[in-house]
Amino acid sequence: MKRITSLACVSLLAVSVNLIAAEALYQNDFENLEVGTAPAKVDGADLSTGISCVRVSDTRNGQILVMTDSAEYPKNVWPMLTHDSTMLSKISASKWIYSADIKQDAESPVDFVIEFRSAGPKTRFTAIIANAKGQLLTRGKTIAKLCTIPPGTWWTFAVTYDERNPETYQIQITDAAGAVLGETTMENPPGMGRITWLGYVGYTKADGSFYIDNIELLPLAASSDPQEKAKETPKPAQVEPTFRDAKYGAHVKELMNVWQVESEQPLGVLLNIHGGGWMGGRKAETMHKNHLNPGYHYASISYPLVNEGAVQPAMLNAALRAVQFLRYKAEEWNIDPQRIVVSGGSAGGCSSLLVALHDDVAAPKSDDLDARYSSRVAGAMVAGAQTTMNPFVIKERIGEKTFGNPMPYKPFGAQTIQGLMDNWDDYKEMVLKCSPLSHLSADDPPLHLFYNVNREFPTTKSSNGIHSPIFGEIMLEACKKVGVECYLQYWEKDRP
Known part of the structure; x- marks a missing residue:
């Protein structure tokens, strides 16, 4: 019975879910955008072709950016969200965590990359390659599969980077409930230093879309003194x-x-x-x-x-x-x-x-x-x-x-x-x-x-x-x- x-x-x-914006150096949930618009700039981010704001029911805030790739785009035209110096200059700590909620379109997924660069054309790393099959790949000396997330499912990407020790960086992928789906430590190419460029790029010139929401940048303490860390550093995202x-x-x-x-x-x-x-x-x-x-x-x-x-x-x-x-x-x-x-x-x-x-x-x-x-x-x-x-x-x-x-x-x-x-x-x-x-x-x-x-x-x-x-x-x-x-x-x- x-x-x-x-x-x-x-x-x-x-x-x-309540956001705690005061802890972040940068945070954007795109709620300040007009639905249906395709702005050229969003508070520290430059936008290119194929990006607009849409309202959906399956995120905690309701508005997101949709990035649409197309086989009809001409040469050197990509859907790209690029964080410029407006946002990156806010990094007051040498060690930080950058995170965002991401989803491939369920019906028309598309390949895209999340890429970080420092000064110089060759000093860059691709944190994540996300393909249309839902596979998340890391690219270091070789390309390795991190995890698979079905298109149509939200996931959170977080990278931890220390400019004092730029030889490596950490990646963690979590699902909507916070469960860890994949994590790894990656090696950077030689010469990496302070990050000056961060972007999302749909690069295959194929018809499809992916979505971004809740971008956040959090500092981590540079001090080795635990008491100073407790006073000066916001709580980490995790x-x-x-x-x-x-x-x-x-x-x-x-x-x-x-x-x-x-x-x-x-x-x-x-x-x-x-x-x-x-x-x-x-x-x-x-x-x-x-x-x-x-x-x-x-x-x-x-x-x-x-x-x-x-x-x-x-x-x-x-x-x-x-x-x-x-x-x-x-x-x-x-x-x-x-x-x-x-x-x-x-x-x-x-x-x-x-x-x-x-x-x-x-x-x-x-x-x-x-x-x-x-x-x-x-x-x-x-x-x-x-x-x-x-x-x-x-x-x-x-x-x-x-x-x-x-x-x-x-x-x-x-x-x-x-x-x-x-x-x-x-x-x-x-x-x-x-x-x-x-x-x-x-x-x-x-x-x-x-x-x-x-x-x-x-x-x-x-x-x-x-x-x-x-x-x-x-x-x-x-x-x-x-x-x-x-x-x-x-x-x-x-x-x-």
Whole structure:
């Protein structure tokens, strides 16, 4: 039997993020631009052909720059955002962090580079090459793949550069929840020094677009004195957890990072479960300060993975256990136990829905103190989540090319989708146990589902199918029948 949790989750489902501009040497979210305009200059940035301001619904501020490349552009004409001396002169520290939110267009992605230069035509480095396939590459002595992010997905790029030690620089890529997707240290070409040019360039002369938002430049202390650093230096963009690697279960991977907000009153907590098909991925180790909200705590977990020998229901049980652990720690960590909301993308979103819809697993008389607490939550907010793992439903409603992704079969111990379907009686119970739709009932909390890939049937590729908005439609249909509050968001033009 389920126990309904208080609906005091509205402030967490409608997540808001506050910018702290006072800490930045430079910051631009393009809110001061007129929508539809193509200005030549934006507060420290020169703009070239194919750049304009647009309003969108999937960023925290609403206005962004769209940079559009074209096969029709003549020679030496590129979409280019170049920071000039107006912005770069504001660097008062020799060591700094530069960051921006970036997204490839979902339908028409295009190759582009993020490039830094110092004085002289050859003293430059390309921090990131982003290609139309969503691959992020670094270019040092060789070109190396850093990570892959599907077009249509926002990610944050951050480079740390020290002009006193210009031989190397650091790159970090994080997702919208602050989870690290890739990071590396790169070597600079000889002769690098003070940066005098920084730009984004769409360079392939192909039809396509990419987007930029929330550019920020933060200084880091040059002083080696910790007390002087504390006095003179703003907090870095990335924030360390208050509690790192707290063990919430017996498995070696059942670890939790928690970012605690100071408050006289207990606050809710947003629990993030990372994606990766239940096969890979990792929890957030740092959080960008703009992703932390003063109205609630934030937690991120790691859990057993298929690539490390685990099978379901290990991932499901870990997610349920994490909620119980947060309630066990409620008094110590100043948590309001009635305001726990789960979130995640892809497989993390599926796990979040499983937690939100699953029967309460509390065992009040258990010798395990954590297990005595409720696993119910106040809501779930997910992106690209699978709402059913039933392969027959997926094949019928979305298309069999979805099975190019192994998530529908490997976490259940099958080696192929055909093997799972041919031996359905052997796998059925566990597959349905790990399908959110199987657990839906009238007493469940509100759900918010977001999808950022095109709706198509049948799906033409596995990366689209496994994150298809049709999964959301399936859940919305079921929620309407039983009266559960459900919000589904994807591109309006794709709706049937």
